[in-house]
Every structure is written in structure tokens, then in C-alpha cells.
Amino acid sequence: MPRKTVLKVEIERVSILDEHGNYDAALGDGLIPDADLVRLYEAMASCRYLDEVAFKLQRSGRMGTYPQNMGQEAGSLAAAYVLDNEDWLVTCYRENCGLFWRGVPMESILLHWMGDERGNAMSRAHFATPIAVPIGTQMLHAAGLAWASKYRGEKRIACTFFGDGATSEGDFHEAANFAANLDLPVVFCCQNNFWAISTPGSIQCSAPTVAQRGIAYGMPCLQVDGNDLFACAYAVKWAAARARTESKPSFIEMVTYRLGDHTTADDARRYRDQAEVDVWKERDPLLRTRRHLEQKKLWNSSKEEAMQVRVKTEVDAAVKRAEEIPAPPVADLFNSMYAELPAQLAYQRDTMQTHSLASETAAKAEGH
């Protein structure tokens, strides 16, 4: 036989609670208890409201560029819910919901986008890495963090989030290859939201699924409905178990949609049709979860109203706290560079202040 098939692959897709309200009780059994589901819904609502507020803050000049998370809340939240609190969460910048569930304060995220590095001064107790702006680079850090756990014989694993665009970056492929070949306990979660700013998924990946990119590295892969909290939880649980017990990576493609612009500096109307956005608005993870809760008699409009008041109070208080933090001392610029400040940097710090003072004095003397 000169030619024979040496590999055939299949990719499974998991959907538990679909956009029409159909719920797969067998797959969803025991995954998320009712009380938790209510809390998870509230967490998504809170994150969504923060997005609205952040947008207005940016438009009114009270915050810098901000990337809205709208539409993508389910994936990172499900991961944070399913993982142990001491598993690494290695995210990019559209995973607020998961980070808040983990305990990262809302004002930290706000502070970061308000142009203050102290927003990224994550407490080490949260096992969450700082917001990663360059695309795709954080997956290698996840592999390294997971490697350190394995090296020390700890049970801690690493779960990393990235977009479909990031799977075009070389670092994604290096991270997948390292994790697979060195047996590192990593859960790769690709939030396929179809758009990398204006670049459509078809320019990132010509294969029928992003999920199969994991197959190339010998990882088991799943595609899930990324707006389905249950399906995301199911997949992360599956991958986390494999990471924890076998010290091996897995790849999950969460199919979702970026309902907002890429950031407040972007205008998505330039490159995509409103009709497409409208389709995805019907698949919104919040809407779906709320309908499911209502169906189960766990939610109603008066609960919704009461929650919206709570959420507004919570978010407004976080904004107030973030805005009340004054700019860091200028010396921080230098003092945060090294454990021990090199002499030539100390000289720059000290003379910069002298020069500033000198020019202020000169300006005053000239009557400005």
C-alpha cells in the first residue's frame, strides 16, 4: 500500500445551554449548583455594567483607552469558577469577569486603564498575572508558571486566555509546543471572537476550527459555545483534570463574539455589519443565563432590578476609589526599575527633579 491514512482527527463541540434555552441536563448535571449560577449571573452583570461605565469614563476624558469585554464574559468567568483559587490565571485584557471572580479588585483594573501601573500590582494571593497588552506573549509565561509548579511537585496548574488573532503569533505555537513536549499542566483557552480589531478570523486561520491548532501539537482539543457558561465550565474542568492528574496540556476553543469595539479607540462599524452584531446579541451569555434562571424560577424582574441597583452601587464605588488615587510620585518612575537603583539612574532621577524645580523657579521669576 503506497498511500495510507496515518492520522484522522475529529473535533468535538460542546453546547449545554444554547441560545434558544435548550439545556442538556446530562452534560450539565452537577456542573453549576443553582445558588452558584445566580452568583455567576450577577458577576457577569456587574462586569457588563463596568464596561458601560468605563466607556463613558473614556469618552468624558476620565480614563484612557479601554477594551470592552462585552459578550465575552462567560469564558473567563467559567474558568475562574472551575479552577482552584491558587491555579494561575494568565489572561490578556478581555477577561475582567474571571479576574473579578478570582478577587482582583475592580479598581485595580480601572486604575490600570487610567494610566497607572499600580493597577497591575496584583496581589500574589490572586495567582493572576498582569494585564498583557502585546498579543499572544503571555501563553509562554503560562507554560513557564506551570513548569515551575511541576518542578516543585505542586498541584497548581496554569490556565491562559488569548484571542483568535493570538493564534497567528509565533509565541502561541512555541507555547503549545513547549507545553506539549515538556508535559506542562497548561489549559489553553482561545476566545475566538471572530475579530482581531478589523481582521476577520478567515485571515487568522483557514482551517475549519481554531481548536484543531492544538491537534498539531498533540493536545486533545474541544470546541465549545463560548457564550454558554455551562459548556465553558465543562471544558475547563475537563482540561484542568488532565493537567492536574497527567501534567499535560489541552486546548479549548471558546466560540464567542466581541459585541463592542476592539477598544474605545476603535469604531467597528468601519469593518463589520450591524446585522452580524445583531445575530450575536441574541446569543449574549447574560441574556441566555438570565432566561435559564427565570425558567428555573430562580430569577425574576424584581430580582433583576434589585441587582442592578447593587451593581451600580458597587461599580460606582470602585470608580470613586480608583479616581481618588492620586498620580504616583514621579520618583516611582525610577525607583520601580530595579531592586537596587543603579547610580546612573539615581542621577537621572535626582537631576530631573532639580531641572523641573529650576524651570518652575524660572517660570515664576518671569511672572508666568
Added chain:
Amino acid sequence: MANLNLVQAINLALIQEMEKDDRVILLGEDIGLNGGVFRVTDGLQKRFGERRVVDTPLAESGIIGTSIGLAMAGLRPVPEIQFDGFLGPAYDQICSHAARMRTRTRGAYTVPLTIRVPVGGGIHAPELHSDSPEAIYSHTPGLKVVMPSSPYDAKGLLVSAIRDPDPVIFFEPKRVYRAFREEVPEDEYTIPIGKARVVCEGTELTLISWGASVIQCMESVEKSSKSIELIDLRTIYPLDLDTIEASVKKTGRCVVVHEAPFTCGVGAEIAAQVMERCFLHLEAPVQRVTGFDTIMPYYKLELNYLPDAARIAGAIDDAAAY
């Protein structure tokens, strides 16, 4: 005391730090079973096992990116990038993350990482195996850049680099790897990062260099009739400006020698610093003897590119006669 070359001195430093500190792990291409292409890590995988001396996939960004994760988790990774010219693929991880993590997180996360890189020309190597990119990384805030020129210094500086709480790029001059041996104590010692060495004292001219060029400078000093003070920087960033200043104020003349290209080389920074600090003491403009603003040539012309004793002597004469 043992009589060691630079390769053996680094090997010994790695052994001693690994024995002392379980957080130190080595990773890179061909460093395990093969002992590295220059044999710097020879025997270490056999000694410490595959858990601590790890052969990685062939991917420089992957090596540095995973090292950053290892370091953020509290380990002390010592990755090897096989050749200077292969730092390119790792540039993003080094400059966008290793260098920035401390300040980005205001110290919540740090990257205590030592990146070992064979550097420079003069060994008849192929393209991209002979470059001197120290200025690029010295221009990147958040990194420290070290380049020893002797086995003794290499051991003491590598120990300091591994223990340093910030990322260090540790350049190992290939031309010196097996050029000579010297007495290297078995006992633990460190050489502080950021401290230059006065190789020989003199009164008429200050000659400043680092890495393999120090050897050519020593030759020039021996042949010269003038009283020359030779400074081996040992660390490129942070610069030991006090040692430079004290010397140039004494001699009034300064020549800087490096393999890397002329424009925006570290020599330019030293010349500017000398002008700012020693202007009224200078008897002549600072001279630079460097590689050219050309691509590092293939090996048939590499000796025409690299500063040699004759070019250095010419610059010394020019500065002295000014």
C-alpha cells in the same frame, strides 16, 4: 585553585550555584546530553538530571518566555541562547516582558533571570554567529548587561548574575572561551555587577573596553611606550562611571574599543559621559575604535572588521598627539 579557561569557569559557577540553590535550573537548545555547542554545560545534565538541565524545543522566544514564567513563580532560570545572532527571536520576550515586569507590576512580580549568550566574532563562524548586540540591550531599561573578559571574572560575575533579583544578559565572548587559562578559586566569590576592573594603571591615557577586545587592548598596552590605564568594564549596564571619570580626570585622554558597530555603540555613550563629567580635564577628543556600521562580515573578512592592536595603537597615538 584550578587553572581554568572561560568555558570551565562558567561550568564551575553553574555547578556551584545549582548545588547551593535548588531554584536554579538551566534550559536551552542542546545544553543537556550534548553539553551545549560550546560545551559550557558539559556534564551538568548527568550531574543534576533532566529535571534541572532541560533540552528545549528549538525556539528562542519560547526559551525566554517560559523562563519568564519560571522566574515569576520564584525560580532562578538560566537559559542559554545558542548564539548572539539568535537573540532576535527572543527580543520581544526580553524587552516587552523580562525588562518590564517589575515596573509594570510595581514589584509584585519580578524576573530574576540570567540569559547566557555566546557573543562576538573571531572564531570563523557562519553568519549570525559573530554579532555584538550589547548596545541594543543596554538601551533597554530594566535589563543588566554583563560581559566578562577572563575566566576569573566570568565565574564571579555569573554567580552575581544568577543571584541578582533582576534580569541579566550575560554575554560570553567566544574568542575568549578557550583563549587562555588562569587561576580560578574553587571557593565561592562574587564580582559585583556594575563594577569595572582597572586591568593596569597608567597616567597618560585611559583605554576602555570589554569582552574579547580587552585582549587586543592588553596587547596594545604592552607594545605602547606610553603609560596607559586599561579599564575592563565587565558590566555594560549599569556603567561604572565613577571608575571611568576618576581615570580620565587623571589621564586627560580616552580611547574606547568595542567590536560592535560604531554608531550608537556603547562607545558613544561613554564618550558623551566623559565629555559631561571630565570636559575641563580632556586634552583630546575621545577616540573610538570599533566595528563598522556594516553587517558583521563572513569570516574571510572578519579580522578586517574587528578592532585589532594596530588600529588601537593608531587611536592611542592620535589621542596622545592631539
